Amino acid sequence: MQETHKMKEEITKEDYNYEPFADTEEYRRVNRECINSWVEIMKQKGTNGLEGVLDVATGAGTMVQLVFDSLPESWKKAAVLCLDQSSEALKLAQSKLEKTVDKLKLVHSSIEDMTIPDQSVDIAVWGNGIHYLSAGDQLDSIKRIRRALKPGGFLFFNTAFYEEARPAETLPFYRTQVKTAVQYMRDHGIKRQKTDAKTEAAKFLPRAYYESLVEEAGFKLVDAKEFAVDMHKEAWEYISAFQQYAAGALRGYPIDDAVNAMRDSVGPDLAIHGHRDKDDSPYITRKWLAISAQA
Numbered sequence: 178m179q180e181t182h183k184m185k186e187e188i189t190k191e192d193y194n195y196e197p198f199a200d201t202e203e204y205r206r207v208n209r210e211c212i213n214s215w216v217e218i219m220k221q222k223g224t225n226g227l228e229g230v231l232d233v234a235t236g237a238g239t240m241v242q243l244v245f246d247s248l249p250e251s252w253k254k255a256a257v258l259c260l261d262q263s264s265e266a267l268k269l270a271q272s273k274l275e276k277t278v279d280k281l282k283l284v285h286s287s288i289e290d291m292t293i294p295d296q297s298v299d300i301a302v303w304g305n306g307i308h309y310l311s312a313g314d315q316l317d318s319i320k321r322i323r324r325a326l327k328p329g330g331f332l333f334f335n336t337a338f339y340e341e342a343r344p345a346e347t348l349p350f351y352r353t354q355v356k357t358a359v360q361y362m363r364d365h366g367i368k369r370q371k372t373d374a375k376t377e378a379a380k381f382l383p384r385a386y387y388e389s390l391v392e393e394a395g396f397k398l399v400d401a402k403e404f405a406v407d408m409h410k411e412a413w414e415y416i417s418a419f420q421q422y423a424a425g426a427l428r429g430y431p432i433d434d435a436v437n438a439m440r441d442s443v444g445p446d447l448a449i450h451g452h453r454d455k456d457d458s459p460y461i462t463r464k465w466l467a468i469s470a471q472a
């Protein structure tokens with residue numbers, strides 16, 4: 178039990194090592210596309226300004242940065258609440274966003290425990306984080322977000338961890354990566370230690386589930402879109418080195434070794450399974466789901 182707790186703590190503390198992946202061109206492009214479509218939806222629905230924005234699972238603040246890049250100039254006076262369970266992430270977000278956002282407030286809390294006043298924000302954005310929660314916690318959290326939204330406010334979220342995110346033809350890439358990484362462990366004499374460790378693994382729930390989830394929480398589903406992203410070696414290396422990703426793929430191994438093994442497996446694996454772009458660089462396509470809902 179103690180081991181499990183320690184491992185969870187280690188990962189929570191180090192969550193901010195997601196930043197290198199969040200800085201890749203592929204990641205920024207797909208999230209920008211999601212956000213542009215969300216801003217279009219708000220305009221189409223007659224929104225003409227924002228007072229309060231809630232950013233759930235802020236991380237390094239990437240979503241807020243991209244939202245502000247995409248908002249009409251006159252909407253940028255909005256106050257922004259950045260919520261994350263990792264204080265390291267919030268520190269990083271603050272340093273990245275202080276030039277962009279005048280009214281920035283940091284909320285150190287999990288979404289499950291969020292207590293912000295009812296009807297206090299116009300939109301909530303939850304980028305790349307909903308899949309960490311169990312289905313029950315997702316529903317409770319979305320209901321909580323709905324209470325925090327003003328009537329007619331919007332919830333926007335996206336994820337690359339849902340059932341259709343990995344097209345069938347790309348599955349051999351994931352299998353080979355884990356196989357190669359396990360071989361790396363053998364070659365380095367590293368043994369599985371924490372067989373009872375319950376790392377929060379990404380949950381691959383289907384698109385249809387997310388569409389009905391928002392309705393179950395009392396929202397109106399406004400839009401669900403999927404974006405395909407051709408991810409190259411650097412992006413795969415960064416996501417594979419993200420501790421939560423590596424720990425989910427290689428359960429029970431020491432986290433630093435899991436990170437090294439998963440990252441080092443990307444190159445040889447892509448050479449076997451990757452498609453080739455016009456410059457002959459290998460890539461694997463991943464899909465992102467973007468959901469828009471209105472309170």
Ligand SMILES: C[S@@+](CC[C@H](N)C(=O)[O-])C[C@H]1O[C@@H](n2cnc3c(N)ncnc32)[C@H](O)[C@@H]1O
Pocket residue numbers: 192193195199233234235236237238239240260261262263266286287288289303304305306309310
């Ligand atoms: C993958 S990052 C996403 C960051 C950012 N939203 C983005 O889209 O780039 C996930 C972030 O979610 C935070 N997080 C994970 N589970 C959470 C929870 N239950 N409540 C609040 N934050 C959470 C982590 O601390 C981490 O900073």
